């Protein structure tokens with residue numbers, strides 16, 4: 001019933017394109033008005049504008065309007081949905097640049113790799129880190145599934161067909177739906193023969209339009225893609241039974257689609273069964289599933305079907321094509337192919353290995369040299385799901401290929417390269433990287449006793465390559481987990497001494513874990529060698545400054561090849577107790593912008609004698625670092641040595657009125673040893689504790705006379721810059737930093 005209504009609606013939209021030839025202008029204006037209306041949400045605007053662009057296609061004044069709308073649409077699209085163009089997250093990420101060279105900072109950012117490690121890599125390959133050709137950059141970036149492309153590399157951009165995955169709760173009819181689609185094609189005799197199950201198949205509409213279906217029912221294929229941090233689907237058909245309605249896995253699919261920003265189309269199935277209530281299911285989907293369904297004015301289409309007897313299946317296909325048209329699925333047909341593995345298998349009879357891939361970009365040809373997973377091979381044959389031998393496969397094609405040496409896993413990356421040699425080199429490095437990654441993970445798990453959870457391989461790689469964002473997050477995650485356990489244990493009311501000992505032992509063990517964890521993490525972050533290097537903890541006041549500081553430091557570092565400089569961490573915000581702990585552990589200096597220490601932290605800084613330096617301008621901070629590097633680690637250490645020049649005791653505190661509103665305090669002192677000189681720095685000690693340090697003298701007097709220096713045994717009056725909280729009996733210590 002409702003299927004009919006839908007068909008009518010589709011028909012209406014289509015016919016409106018023709019009927020409104022004369023009155024279309026007003027329609028477009030109406031839509032324009034709608035899209036500008038304050039009642040139109042930002043999310044709706046692209047859709048409305050997109051529709052209006054379509055409508056504007058052949059309107060009399062359409063061209064100009066279309067251009068304006070397109071511009072407005074582009075702008076809105078950027079604001080409202082930056083991911084829109086990227087709905088299918090490619091496994092190979094492409095970055096477009098407008099220069100022939102990139103530098104180390106750009107490359108490090110593209111491949112989300114630690115700058116210091118990248119520097120080592122570039123040096124070992126003999127590449128100038130400041131001038132990396134795109135060819136060289138790709139040789140490295142392709143190890144990490146990233147391509148760097150010049151803006152002028154023009155491709156042959158054309159419409160590609162949609163790739164669709166069918167998902168839903170158990171028994172709601174996914175297999176039946178797929179079987180119907182697959183068999184309807186055979187039944188129509190369009191291809192003859194029996195389809196082979198290769199994990200994906202395609203359907204051709206009577207108009208010759210192609211749709212690729214991934215036919216691994218359930219979540220398996222999709223989840224595997226997710227593990228790789230990508231997916232190959234343009235749309236998910238969410239199958240919901242009209243009898244059972246929303247079930248746990250239905251909600252799971254909705255969540256998955258949202259997380260991955262994949263468009264949903266709802267197919268309410270089993271409408272042939274007596275008692276089916278598709279209308280109620282729609283309400284459920286809206287209320288519980290929070291889906292913005294079309295029948296309620298939203299943009300998620302719903303179609304009522306019976307997969308068993310084929311009711312409204314043609315409508316479903318039409319709808320898929322209609323949605324894909326709106327999504328403007330376009331791809332470069334001329335570039336080297338890129339894709340993703342759906343399934344792989346070994347032939348029982350002849351042991352031949354083959355796998356199904358979805359081509360995402362470019363054209364895959366027989367004879368291409370490809371990387372598949374981490375291995376490389378030459379494509380021997382390409383077959384479609386109807387067993388037709390192909391010479392080439394275009395974007396969105398699902399094909400079975402042979403020639404592979406090792407069986408890849410679903411979700412593995414596939415990309416073609418210009419030569420076998422290049423494929424070989426990249427493959428070898430990818431294998432090496434993977435081995436390193438695995439052994440690092442093993443070591444880490446052994447070392448910390450705390451298992452980390454990674455969303456996908458990319459995240460894992462970022463973590464082990466020392467990517468600070470990820471490392472910091474994971475580091476905090478583990479630390480929080482351990483601290484939480486310690487807290488729980490500390491709160492236990494023990495009933496006996498044995499129990500108490502047992503708990504304390506556990507706490508002790510956890511504290512060791514914490515320490516080990518820290519040490520291990522720090523090693524990962526930057527090959528930290530305590531004592532033999534300059535170690536820094538960078539604090540910035542915002543994210544942008546942090547990025548600039550880190551990249552400037554890496555740049556500054558390039559000039560001092562033989563100096564080991566490590567950034568232990570670079571974070572936004574004020575100095576924390578954790579920073580102090582790290583500074584102590586790695587003998588690191590804390591450098592930052594506008595640092596203001598809280599009372600507790602300040603206390604710790606003094607106690608642990610940590611060097612904290614605050615700057616107002618990025619460049620002075622960088623200069624400071626350059627100075628440290630010029631001096632080298634040893635001198636840099638010694639720079640902080642304070643050499644005592646004299647001591648005095650405060651015998652009285654004198655208050656004087658400097659002006660009507662200003663009171664000054666003079667410390668009346670007697671010099672006990674050495675000298676008090678205006679050039680020196682001063683610290684105030686009370687009962688053996690340092691109250692303040694690095695003070696400078698504003699005014700030094702011998703009786704009424706202003707002097708530069710006072711010798712042992714004499715008395716004097718001192719006014720310090722910005723400090724007057726001294727008390728009678730405090731010791732004033734003069735020192736110089738050498």
Ligand SMILES: Nc1nc2c(ncn2[C@@H]2O[C@H](COP(=O)(O)OP(=O)(O)OP(=O)(O)O)[C@@H](O)[C@H]2O)c(=O)[nH]1
Nearest residue numbers: 169170171172173174175176269270273306307308
């Ligand atoms: N009457 C009727 N029965 C259907 C329809 N679609 C599926 N079925 C039946 O529902 C049952 C489950 O269908 P499947 O296609 O196996 O469901 P599925 O979602 O693939 O289930 P899993 O693979 O277990 O997740 C089967 O007995 C189908 O015959 C339909 O449209 N109408």
